[in-house]
Amino acid sequence: MDDAGFADISDQDLLAQHVAxxxxxxxxxxxxxxxxxxxxxxxxxxxxEEAADAVQDALVxxxxxxxxxxxxxxxxxxxxxxxxxxxxxxxxxAASRKTAPVDDAERLDQLMEPHESAEAPAERQDLHRExxxxxxxxxxxxxxxxxxxxxxxxxxxxxARILDVPTGxxxxxxxxxxxxxxxxxxxxRNNREDGKDVAMERNRTQRPSVPxxxxxxxxxxxxxxxxxxxGGLA
Amino acid sequence: MTSTDDTAQHPxxxxxxxxxxxxxxxxxxxxxxxxxxxxxxxxxxxxxxxxIRSMLGTGLPLHERMPDDVADRIDAALxxxxxxxxxxxxxxTPPVSRETGAESATAPRPAGHPRGAxxxxxxxxxxxxxxxxxxxxxxxxxxxxxxxxxxxxSSQDSAGTMAERGVNAAExxxxxxxxxxxxxxxxxxxxxxxxxxxxxxxxxKPYLDTKSSPGNLPPGDASPRVPLRTPSVDVPPCVxxxxxxxxPALAVEQGSYQGAxxxxxxxPHATDSTRVQAYVVDAACVxxxxxxxxxxxxxxxxxRP
Numbered sequence: 001m002d003d004a005g006f007a008d009i010s011d012q013d014l015l016a017q018h019v020a021x022x023x024x025x026x027x028x029x030x031x032x033x034x035x036x037x038x039x040x041x042x043x044x045x046x047x048x049e050e051a052a053d054a055v056q057d058a059l060v061x062x063x064x065x066x067x068x069x070x071x072x073x074x075x076x077x078x079x080x081x082x083x084x085x086x087x088x089x090x091x092x093x094a095a096s097r098k099t100a101p102v103d104d105a106e107r108l109d110q111l112m113e114p115h116e117s118a119e120a121p122a123e124r125q126d127l128h129r130e131x132x133x134x135x136x137x138x139x140x141x142x143x144x145x146x147x148x149x150x151x152x153x154x155x156x157x158x159x160a161r162i163l164d165v166p167t168g169x170x171x172x173x174x175x176x177x178x179x180x181x182x183x184x185x186x187x188x189r190n191n192r193e194d195g196k197d198v199a200m201e202r203n204r205t206q207r208p209s210v211p212x213x214x215x216x217x218x219x220x221x222x223x224x225x226x227x228x229x230x231g232g233l234a
Numbered sequence: 235m236t237s238t239d240d241t242a243q244h245p246x247x248x249x250x251x252x253x254x255x256x257x258x259x260x261x262x263x264x265x266x267x268x269x270x271x272x273x274x275x276x277x278x279x280x281x282x283x284x285x286i287r288s289m290l291g292t293g294l295p296l297h298e299r300m301p302d303d304v305a306d307r308i309d310a311a312l313x314x315x316x317x318x319x320x321x322x323x324x325x326x327t328p329p330v331s332r333e334t335g336a337e338s339a340t341a342p343r344p345a346g347h348p349r350g351a352x353x354x355x356x357x358x359x360x361x362x363x364x365x366x367x368x369x370x371x372x373x374x375x376x377x378x379x380x381x382x383x384x385x386x387x388s389s390q391d392s393a394g395t396m397a398e399r400g401v402n403a404a405e406x407x408x409x410x411x412x413x414x415x416x417x418x419x420x421x422x423x424x425x426x427x428x429x430x431x432x433x434x435x436x437x438x439k440p441y442l443d444t445k446s447s448p449g450n451l452p453p454g455d456a457s458p459r460v461p462l463r464t465p466s467v468d469v470p471p472c473v474x475x476x477x478x479x480x481x482p483a484l485a486v487e488q489g490s491y492q493g494a495x496x497x498x499x500x501x502p503h504a505t506d507s508t509r510v511q512a513y514v515v516d517a518a519c520v521x522x523x524x525x526x527x528x529x530x531x532x533x534x535x536x537x538r539p
Contacts, residue, residue, distance in 0.1 A: 006478055013530075022513075026312065035300050037300075038301075150286075150287050171255035171256070175257060178254075181286050
């Protein structure tokens with residue numbers, strides 16, 4: 001009943017109704033956006049529980065702070081911004097806790113959808129899993145930018161609004177993030193196709209050119225992951 | 235360095251990546267493109283970066299669902315958040331913000347004292363007022379409703395005059411809706427409409443502490459004796475839109491909220507049949523062109539009388 005009643009109400013009106021005291025409006029807002037917020041959080045954090053905590057924190061604070069919403073951005077942008085910030089906070093905390101490197105196959109499997117396993121060719125799946133593992137080694141800001149722009153296909157301008165930075169910063173984070181992922185990709189590909197030595201040699205020499213990793217283990221993480229992937233394939 | 239040719243002049247991977255995002259100054263970008271066109275290895279890098287971009291974007295479903303257990307957990311967290319918000323003592327004015335509608339908000343929020351009832355003896359005073367409302371104002375409200383019905387049946391053009399009349403009436407009677415007085419008015423409206431149908435109903439059921447919590451509370455002692463199938467009343471379409479719901483109204487009344495003309499609309503609660511939901515909607519929409527949906531100013535749910 002409430003679903004039907006809310007069907008033609010805009011997000012902004014729903015938020016206004018929530019602020020005015022309507023007990024059902026915010027729930028409807030959550031129902032509309034939670035899947036997208038979930039996808040972003042899951043990929044940014046790479047961990048189901050962390051992602052669930054982040055989205056929960058974000059929605060609770062949105063619930064409380066709804067009266068501060070000024071309508072300068074869309075409600076969905078606002079919700080994404082709160083969620084991404086919650087994710088970045090958690091990612092930074094996790095980084096400072098020095099949690100185990102993200103080569104935990106089980107955790108990565110959580111990121112792969114069940115139907116994916118059936119559809120995607122095994123090779124591509126492995127490659128993808130390694131890519132996600134590598135993504136988790138990037139600085140959180142680069143990761144968030146890549147998740148929004150490359151993975152979830154948000155326009156750069158929207159990602160900029162969500163991250164509250166200029167579009168140039170988003171592009172730069174994406175570019176740096178991809179550059180950091182490159183050694184891993186070529187490494188994997190070389191493990192698979194031993195023949196293509198041109199790329200391999202080139203990338204060996206190119207490796208040091210990748211911007212110096214702020215955390216040395218970033219560069220190193222690609223290797224164990226790559227070895228594991230290669231082993232699985234062989 | 236195993237490459238022999240112009241390795242020293244190869245751009246960094248990060249610079250090639252910057253190039254793909256158009257981040258380089260034009261002159262540097264042109265030079266880089268020139269190099270890449272002539273350099274197989276850098277072309278390879280360039281295409282690998284593109285591959286990474288596309289790989290990130292494929293394979294993962296764009297539209298996946300939040301798992302049910304996570305969704306349930308979040309719903310529960312929000313429900314307890316809502317309960318915490320509602321457990322504010324009823325005699326204080328909860329800081330209901332209207333900032334989202336700041337464009338049209340004219341008056342600062344008043345202190346929120348119930349009209350005519352001051353001091354600590356507020357509850358009894360309100361009950362007394364309920365009775366008064368049930369009689370004098372209730373009758374007036376019915377008069378207004380008739381007026382509304384008549385006006386609404388005519389064309390859209392007459393809506394303006396209707397609203398003016400409503401404003402005039404509101405000014406004369408100073409019928410201010412406020413958070414503290416809303417419940418009494420809702421009850422008065424409902425018991426008036428109800429009384430016309432079920433005269434045996436006793437209006438003195440205790441009303442304290444009946445504020446709703448969004449989790450569906452068990453009906454408790456809510457009596458099934460009064461199904462409250464009152465005839466629906468007409469509400470101006472834009473005001474109805476302001477409530478965000480399409481169900482027929484149980485009652486409607488015109489008055490003012492924070493100095494501006496407003497409608498009080500009472501609808502059945504969305505999920506709990508033992509409750510009603512009251513909405514105060516800005517009346518400005520009735521006269522505005524182009525037609526806009528009425529701004530919701532305040533809403534609360536109450537147990538049915």
